[in-house]
Amino acid sequence: MFENSDRVRILSEALPYIQSFAGQTLVVKYGGAAMKDSSLKAQVIRDIVFMASVGIRPVVVHGGGPEINVWLQKIGLEAQFLNGLRVTDAPTMDVVEMVLVGRVNKELVALINQAGGAAVGVCGKDANLITARPTEESQIGFVGEVANINPDVIAALVNANYIPVVSSVAADENGQAYNINADTVAGELAAALGAEKLILLTDTPGLLQDFHDPTTLIKHLDIQQARHLIETGVVSGGMIPKLNCCVRTLAQGVRAAHIIDGRVPHALLLEIFTDEGIGSMLVATSGPVGGPHCAWV
Ligand SMILES: Nc1ncnc2c1ncn2[C@@H]1O[C@H](COP(=O)(O)OP(=O)(O)O)[C@@H](O)[C@H]1O
Numbered sequence: 001m002f003e004n005s006d007r008v009r010i011l012s013e014a015l016p017y018i019q020s021f022a023g024q025t026l027v028v029k030y031g032g033a034a035m036k037d038s039s040l041k042a043q044v045i046r047d048i049v050f051m052a053s054v055g056i057r058p059v060v061v062h063g064g065g066p067e068i069n070v071w072l073q074k075i076g077l078e079a080q081f082l083n084g085l086r087v088t089d090a091p092t093m094d095v096v097e098m099v100l101v102g103r104v105n106k107e108l109v110a111l112i113n114q115a116g117g118a119a120v121g122v123c124g125k126d127a128n129l130i131t132a133r134p135t136e137e138s139q140i141g142f143v144g145e146v147a148n149i150n151p152d153v154i155a156a157l158v159n160a161n162y163i164p165v166v167s168s169v170a171a172d173e174n175g176q177a178y179n180i181n182a183d184t185v186a187g188e189l190a191a192a193l194g195a196e197k198l199i200l201l202t203d204t205p206g207l208l209q210d211f212h213d214p215t216t217l218i219k220h221l222d223i224q225q226a227r228h229l230i231e232t233g234v235v236s237g238g239m240i241p242k243l244n245c246c247v248r249t250l251a252q253g254v255r256a257a258h259i260i261d262g263r264v265p266h267a268l269l270l271e272i273f274t275d276e277g278i279g280s281m282l283v284a285t286s287g288p289v290g291g292p293h294c295a296w297v
């Protein structure tokens with residue numbers, strides 16, 4: 001049990017962070033790997049509503065890879081990945097759109113609204129938020145990259161105190177739908193909105209030097225170190241697009257990108273409002289290591 005002094009210390013420790021982030025946009029990418037447990041999901045939702053209640057402007061970008069896999073299997077299609085990206089033929093694209101924009105998006109919107117927030121769900125197609133273009137790797141089908149972001153609709157929602165919830169499906173100029181990795185969308189959107197932070201919620205403690213060993217968490221790193229981890233194969237699978245998106249968003253001016261463990265209850269609050277934080281924090285170039293986790297930038 002907590003002593004009163006501990007309770008007060010924890011609340012008091014949050015004050016400078018609440019003050020410095022009030023009015024700032026924080027893009028939270030909620031990955032499918034961290035969505036599997038419904039009680040944890042409820043806590044993530046509560047944290048997002050908490051952030052909005054203390055004046056932070058959260059923008060949620062969601063994934064849903066595992067749920068897409070479930071629905072592909074139900075209709076007898078095989079899930080295939082290349083470098084962490086889903087091989088997306090036309091039938092798979094239909095399932096991706098139905099699952100992400102239909103099921104996952106609307107479930108998150110409903111949960112946020114039940115928790116007392118006011119969420120509005122959109123995908124890249126709404127008000128031309130995202131224009132997609134095909135990736136250069138032609139063998140992965142309708143996998144898209146972000147060609148352009150028009151963040152007006154998100155800015156309008158945030159300015160009116162709504163919490164936008166964004167699915168990573170977008171169309172190209174001809175209306176063809178594309179499946180874009182949700183980390184990539186979150187990173188590009190954070191940059192286009194001039195967000196203070198990008199926070200990626202996933203199912204590992206953060207970036208691990210050895211991903212089989214959770215004690216090897218890398219708490220702080222910069223772009224150069226992140227690139228080195230990709231080149232040397234320390235990161236693999238879904239962590240590759242995640243780290244690439246952090247690098248790109250930092251290079252475009254977002255001040256910090258965090259990779260945190262969505263399986264830890266209230267991971268978002270712990271990362272944003274405590275000195276220690278819980279995950280990995282990436283910045284453009286390193287400063288002195290050892291300071292408070294969030295005040296480091
Ligand atoms: N060095 C690493 N540190 C942490 N996780 C890693 C690393 N290399 C690969 N991974 C893998 O990346 C996964 C996270 O990516 P992904 O499954 O796409 O998550 P999400 O659905 O949240 O986007 C982890 O579960 C882990 O298996």
Ligand SMILES: CC(=O)N[C@@H](CCC(=O)OP(=O)(O)O)C(=O)O
Nearest residue numbers: 031032063064065085086181182
């Ligand atoms: C191109 C590509 O891989 N798109 C992803 C989009 C969803 C996503 O990114 O979900 P997670 O964050 O849960 O991994 C996919 O089809 O799974």
